[in-house]
Amino acid sequence: MSSITITKLRKSYSNHLVLDDISICLEPGKAIGILGENGAGKSTLIKCILKLVRPDEGEVSKSISQSEIAYLPEQSYLPETVSGMNMVRFAASYTATQDEAHAALTRVGLRKTAWNKPIRSYSKGMRQRTAIAMMLVRHPDWLILDEPMSGLDAIGRRQMLDLFLNERKNGRSILMSSHHVADMVRLCDEVTILSGGRVRESVAIQDRSVDEINYLEQKLADYAEGTE
Amino acid sequence: MKQLIFFTLQEVINARLFRLMLLAPMVLSLLALTFTGLFMLDLGKVFVDSMFTTAHILCFAFLMFMTVPFLARDIEARFTYVLLTLPINRNQYLIGRFLGLTMAFLLLISALAVVSVLSLELTQFIWDDLYMASANAGNIILGIALISCQYLSLMAVALFVFSWATGPAEVLSFTFLIWLLSWIFPPVLTAMQDADVAETVPPLLQAFLEGCYQLLPHLTGGDIANRLAHGASLSGSDISLYIAEHTAYTVILLILSTLLFRRRNL
Numbered sequence: 001m002s003s004i005t006i007t008k009l010r011k012s013y014s015n016h017l018v019l020d021d022i023s024i025c026l027e028p029g030k031a032i033g034i035l036g037e038n039g040a041g042k043s044t045l046i047k048c049i050l051k052l053v054r055p056d057e058g059e060v061s062k063s064i065s066q067s068e069i070a071y072l073p074e075q076s077y078l079p080e081t082v083s084g085m086n087m088v089r090f091a092a093s094y095t096a097t098q099d100e101a102h103a104a105l106t107r108v109g110l111r112k113t114a115w116n117k118p119i120r121s122y123s124k125g126m127r128q129r130t131a132i133a134m135m136l137v138r139h140p141d142w143l144i145l146d147e148p149m150s151g152l153d154a155i156g157r158r159q160m161l162d163l164f165l166n167e168r169k170n171g172r173s174i175l176m177s178s179h180h181v182a183d184m185v186r187l188c189d190e191v192t193i194l195s196g197g198r199v200r201e202s203v204a205i206q207d208r209s210v211d212e213i214n215y216l217e218q219k220l221a222d223y224a225e226g227t228e
Numbered sequence: 229m230k231q232l233i234f235f236t237l238q239e240v241i242n243a244r245l246f247r248l249m250l251l252a253p254m255v256l257s258l259l260a261l262t263f264t265g266l267f268m269l270d271l272g273k274v275f276v277d278s279m280f281t282t283a284h285i286l287c288f289a290f291l292m293f294m295t296v297p298f299l300a301r302d303i304e305a306r307f308t309y310v311l312l313t314l315p316i317n318r319n320q321y322l323i324g325r326f327l328g329l330t331m332a333f334l335l336l337i338s339a340l341a342v343v344s345v346l347s348l349e350l351t352q353f354i355w356d357d358l359y360m361a362s363a364n365a366g367n368i369i370l371g372i373a374l375i376s377c378q379y380l381s382l383m384a385v386a387l388f389v390f391s392w393a394t395g396p397a398e399v400l401s402f403t404f405l406i407w408l409l410s411w412i413f414p415p416v417l418t419a420m421q422d423a424d425v426a427e428t429v430p431p432l433l434q435a436f437l438e439g440c441y442q443l444l445p446h447l448t449g450g451d452i453a454n455r456l457a458h459g460a461s462l463s464g465s466d467i468s469l470y471i472a473e474h475t476a477y478t479v480i481l482l483i484l485s486t487l488l489f490r491r492r493n494l
């Protein structure tokens with residue numbers, strides 16, 4: 001399993017610096033969180049890793065190939081006219097068998113009666129589950145999640161989190177960006193705070209306690225307000 | 229890439245609008261038959277003309293209401309992200325999407341051709357004594373095929389715009405603008421051939437307009453269809469040149485699109 005090494009990454013959009021001299025090494029086998037306020041540069045950093053955006057300077061290690069990474073964008077859009085089953089089959093057609101498509105849909109807990117219905121009839125949670133099944137069916141080394149729980153209700157968030165926790169237990173490497181500290185602390189082994197486009201601090205998660213959540217929330221607020 | 233082509237085709241075929249478009253040839257051919265019935269002479273010619281107009285309407289509808297929103301949605305809803313993080317590179321994505329749309333377009337054109345030929349047979353059966361010999365199945369199929377060539381070029385234009393556009397509004401406006409300019413330029417350039425007009429237009433402007441026209445797709449399918457409907461035969465070289473021109477235009481735009489799309493931020 002390969003690590004992802006980011007070296008001196010810099011990216012700006014029309015004179016607005018979004019990422020400034022970012023250097024991180026993302027070790028395999030861990031769940032790593034990128035925590036930051038809105039506009040901190042989390043999504044841009046992920047897009048640079050996925051090569052959806054070209055950095056102005058710096059680089060992301062070439063040792064990792066596209067087939068080793070699966071990505072879940074914030075509020076994944078899936079075509080309305082296709083069924084969940086066909087979406088997962090399509091993703092499976094690159095690296096997996098059709099039986100694995102069934103297994104992936106079962107694993108994410110999508111009701112069997114919904115499998116062959118068009119996605120336009122799905123709820124937000126069901127769409128998210130389908131997108132996750134599309135990721136899992138490919139057996140990637142890395143799951144890259146950009147605000148995966150955004151827009152979900154409390155039950156949906158809980159179910160998603162349990163699913164990712166299960167993947168982590170199975171040894172999958174996870175990189176998750178979020179501004180929701182409690183989710184981060186429950187899932188991740190290490191949290192990197194990104195603020196104003198810069199890496200401020202990396203915190204190893206110890207006991208997943210309320211104190212750790214409070215500590216990270218305070219740190220995030222301090223960096224966002226510029227008092228730290 | 230094969231998977232993406234078939235997935236795109238599946239996406240289009242499942243769309244309600246496309247299914248409606250597949251039904252449209254039947255309704256429109258009935259309308260064409262009714263319209264033909266209003267004439268006293270050259271019924272075959274009138275019917276063939278009506279079916280060619282139907283082909284233009286359907287092809288334009290596919291371009292503006294299927295291709296453009298389909299591509300625009302990929303950017304707006306960020307489905308591009310989902311596809312590009314599968315083992316698909318940017319070139320495969322662009323070409324796969326285009327070929328999938330092209331296959332759906334060919335399906336629509338084939339449906340129209342079949343309905344047109346069947347309706348022509350019906351015309352022949354109803355108005356046998358007034359039938360014009362030049363209106364035959366071969367001419368109808370050839371006319372529809374040649375008309376669709378120019379819309380294939382316009383679909384490549386939409387893909388080219390998509391390769392650098394940042395949102396649906398840009399894809400729609402620029403594709404529509406290019407389609408509009410392609411219609412406007414020929415009469416303007418013809419008018420400039422007139423001696424009186426040519427005297428008043430600076431040669432530099434004339435050369436500029438000529439240059440612009442060469443960059444646009446040449447929408448001469450209507451002229452060809454008109455000739456076919458009037459029973460004028462087309463030479464093999466004319467047909468080959470016309471097809472070659474549109475194929476080359478499409479291929480050049482596909483190459484340019486991939487070059488631009490490869491470098492853009494998403």
